[in-house]
Amino acid sequence: MIDKSTIQAYINNFRRRLARFLKPGIGLTCLVHPAETGGAILEFKIGRGIENDDIYRPVSPTLGRALAGIEQSAFGGNLDGFTFAATNVILEEDRIILIKDASDSEWDDAAADRDVRTVVRDRTQR
Secondary structure: OHHHHHHHHHHHHHHHHHHHHOOOOOOEEEEEEEEEEOOOEEEEEEEOOOOEEEEOOOOOEEEEHHHHOOOOOOOOOOOOOOOOOOEEEEEOOOOOEEOOOOOOOHHOHHHHHHHHHHHHHHOOOO
């Protein structure tokens, strides 16, 4: 399982890097769905009046099980057999969902920069 301090450092870096692309008054709450094996899922809710807050959910046995507990439209069915590598991004109307594996390289400041660039690039191409 990824250490909570590593997750928190990543969230802080992601939020800091994304902030320059957000209008004033837009907040970013992160719901953290850690997994015993495989990494963690970070569900960022974005919007006006949203507090910059981080909420840690209970640890799930796998990333697939954690994803099954999140309302999203990208994956369906039995998610127990899913495995994820690197960082997978789901963009929805007011949410960014990052499914991150447990590799150290996915949790450093460079990864936060890379993930923000992916999100911003994807949003501007729509």
